[in-house]
Each structure stands twice: as C-alpha cells, then as structure tokens.
Amino acid sequence: MKTLVVIAFVLLLATSVSADEPVRVLLTPTSTVSSGEILKSMEKKCANVTLTMNSEKADFLLEAIATPRSRKNYELALFNKEGDVLFHSGTVTLGAAVKDVCESIRSKEK
Secondary structure, three states: OHHHHHHHHHHHHHHHHHHOOOEEEEEOOOOOOOHHHHHHHHHHHOOOEEEEOOOOOOOEEEEEEEOOOOOOOEEEEEEOOOOOEEEEEEEOOHHHHHHHHHHHHHHHHO
C-alpha cells in the first residue's frame, strides 16, 4: 500500500512539474521583427510562453514580419513542429498580433 501511495505521489509531482514548463516558440530566420520586440509583447500578453533558440525544444515556430508600408504593419504566422500553419494574424500593432498568437497557442494546448 505504501508503494502505491509513493507511486501516486511521484506521478502527481511529475504532472505538476510538466504543467509548469513554458511553451517554447522559435522565431524563424525569415522573421524581420526582433526577438526583443516579440518578448516585450509576450511578457505582457503570454503567461507561460517564451522564445527559444533551441529548435529541438521548440513547441511552435513563429514567423514575424514587419510590413510598414502595408495597411497591416505586422504579419505573424504560427507553425507546428512539422511546419504546418496553425494560425495567422495581420494587425496594425505588434502587441495585438502577439496577443492573437498567444490565444491560438492556448487553444492548441487544450
């Protein structure tokens, strides 16, 4: 019985640790928006989401393009690890585009 309780406790602990792991997003090399600009918006709008430079640990890929001459100044596209587009947002402000991407990430986690 004690062994069963210990195993249950270890499983519960492992589950809670993995739930605290941040979602990692890799900024693609074709992005024209700096990681600093993306991080600034993510800190305000994306709890538990961070940028990474380690492609092996990335949960998602993000392409962020600044298009100042366009009606929409920022185009962000979210991809899964296989390279399939999951979400696209084109907005006037970077913060709004990042917020949309974060909402998409949260919906994919469920």
